[in-house]
Amino acid sequence: MQELSKTYSPKDVEDKWYSYWEDRNLFHATVQKNKTPFTVVIPPPNITGILTMGHVLNNTLQDVFVRWKRMSGYEACWVPGTDHAGIATQNAVEKSLAKEGKHRYDLGREKFVELVWEWRQKYGSTIIRQLRKLGVSCDWKRERFTMDEGLSDAVKEVFIRLFDKGLIYRGKYIVNWCPQHQTALSDDEVDHEEANGNLYHIKYPILGTNEFAIVATTRPETMLGDTALCVHPKDDRYKHLVGKTAVLPIVNRHLPIIADEYIELGFGTGVMKVTPAHDANDFVLGQRHELSQINIFDETAHLNTSVPKQYQGMDRFECRRQLVKDLEALGCMAKIEPYVHNIGKCYRCHTIIEPWLSDQWFVKMRPLAGPALRVVHEGKIKFHPDRWAKVYEHWMTNIRDWCISRQIWWGHRIPVYYTSDGAYTAARNENEARKKLGVAPDAAIRQDEDVLDTWFSSWLWPFSTLGWPNDNEELHYFNPTDTLVTAPDIIFFWVARMVMANMEFMKGTPGKDGKPRKKDDDLVPFRDVYFTSIIRDEQGRKMSKSLGNSPDPLDVIDQYGADALRFTTAFLAPLGQDVLFSTEKCELGRNFANKIWNAGRFLLMNKQEIFGDNEISLDKLPAEHLDLADRWILSRLNQAIKTMNEKLDEFQVNEATKLLYDFIWHDFCDWYVELAKTRFYGDEPQDVKRASITRALWIFDQALRLLHPVMPFISEELWQHLANRKGASLMRADFPVVDARYINQTIEDEVGFMMKLIDAVRNIRGELNVPPSKQVDVYIYLHGEFGEKLAVNAEYVKGLLGYIERLCKAKAIPTWLQEGEKPKQHKNSASAVADGTEIFIPLEGIIDLDAERKRLEKEIARVQGLIDSIERKLSNPSFVAKAPKDVVAKEREKQKNIGVNLEKLKANLAAWS
């Protein structure tokens, strides 16, 4: 057997086990009718992306769930894949083109798209490679891409079905236009930011009078597109103006003055200019009053030919400056005051959005939203934490139509075809389009130039990845999926839309029972949605590329190991709270890994010592020679198994992780392993030693199984060392199932009492600075119920005290005292009381009298405080009358026990004075 290194070295084991699992197909899931599926679809990362801490958290959590379910007997299937990320990817490629001084128009559409595909071949799998380093157990054979053939078919199919149903329409609309990308953005892709601007007060002369109407605006340049002025119908200041005509300065266009309740009384001057082509609200207002729309910008937000010559070709901001000057020269600028307002910016390039009138495609969302709202409301889909359900419901009840066209080249081209006279339809190809349009088979036809919003493919993810629209068994078996783990900021972009799509398009597809689905239960895309925390840096800022505050997870893995990173992330991420992360925090996980490693090393050393090279089996618990410590750890273990399963069921991954930490570090390493040493190193018969080490290994084996979902690499490495696994893997081993027979509170109390004795002795040594090299005697009174048990279990206590012996490198020799008996040198002893049992440690010559007095006084004060609080309760008649009986009884019991402690402590203190 090879020696294990003194510290755990992740680099030596991680890649080895990942290939082992992958080579043996252990990630792969298939339709298995006798097993319940557990399906997770990955939120597909962008092909432009590199692994961030957000991905680490998200994928660690998914892997924990998937590995846990896989070990628990489910057919666990985790479908991975990537997103083509239209705008982001096009951006990336255009950037590299720009380095060669080229623009996409230089190449033309076809060549450019070809280039993007090349780019995707080259760089698009980076994040997938990085994910493997994290240890994720994705079913890589099912990896999909939102633009691969199958998914493109799904996109087309969905578009055509919605189009034929009348749920997709084309319309002139004010969209959020990014002049940089020259494409429309959905409302959600616009970030609103506060900005310091000005409120310009411009005078509009009223025709046929000497009056002016003063209009306040933040964007004077849009006045070139004004087609009306508007006031509130109830505004007495301006009632007389309604129906009159104003003159647009500089342009001299005549503007009708209209009245509309949209105007907010009390804001600005009370008169608003109406620019239907360049403001979403004005657009609606303009439609209501049948105003003309004058578009003054081209697609790059430069002034077009519909404005006076001197402004044509100017950039919008340049035009603003010039216009302000000109208005001032004309005396039309009443005043300019500083003004803070919100402006919309492109979420990708931060360019200021221009509300722009253009032809776009939309999906009518209301008909789809109804069922999606219902399933969340009725709990068919559960959100964790559930407060997100409220956010979801609010958005869904106020849902607006979805602008799905994008004026870029990289993406799914809209499957709409036009005849030369403008008729159009949606079709799978040109021929089908001609048929649907009823034109000749050779008629000229052209496809829409636009592509679809990236989310138009990702909203189909839970079924398109499983082969839809082709009917197949895997789709029936793995959809609905089970748990979706995603960030709350894409609840509308993605989560809500997936619910709508799955419910709409899976209707009639056979379910697990082979019958066509009808019920909501079978139509939902997933049952649980876990919303991850947002990972922030230590200052609480969101991690972002531009801030450069996001540690590279690969560096972290390199430095600390994937398990350490996974553990730390899971440990730090409570359900529903943001996480402040820093690389150094991974020491927590690294130290834990090292602790586990050394526990394993210790057990293996002793196995070697006792068994030599003979192999052992850990198939079942070696139940011979069970002693108190064994019964105790078995109780603790089963408690841990129970709680672990419960916490994971409740999506409390951080709690499950904490539990692992406490069980392995404190219960197993601090106490059980230390107790086991008394047997490994003692003069027990060989068969007792054999049973002991085998049992310790068996417990450790169980602990590694519990650990595996969170720390797959180190658990597998150690698990393989514990016994000859004959080619098996921990990732396919059984997850521990609680055996309630082993949970034994009495034993835990007994051991707990002994621990208190040990703690008391340690406390004396620690506080009185008794050097470790100093041998001490320990006198223990046998007292009460536990006292009797102590006498019975004297051997265990000796063992426990032997533990002190090793820790302190000093002998601690227990002597049993009967009630009333006094230890020798009582006067010079330090003392403690644990659950009524007195301990004396004679410390003639070394003891500092003042120190011991202080120590006792401190302890008395603590216990006195406890007693006082109990007495306050018990002397309150209402408490005794109204509190539940068991609570009162517990208090009385406590009062009695602690009272005894207090008396003895006081007596001991008195002995000093």
Place this chain on the structure above:
RNA sequence: GGGCUCUUAGCUCAGUUGGUUAGAGCGCUACCUUGACAUGGUAGAGGUCACAGGUUCGAGUCCUGUAGGGCCCACCA
């Protein structure tokens, strides 16, 4: 403006049906290289649980309000 959320030890945070004098990790202090582990062990210091009311026998936990932080949605030209 509407909604959500947070405020607990020096720092970062747990604490899900209200019931021991509130826990962890890091940091800090003291002691310890012992036959798994100094990425370790033992002991210790450190909190009027943001504030003010209320409900209750009992509140970190439930309710109301206040102050401060964060997020989301909608936006007034």
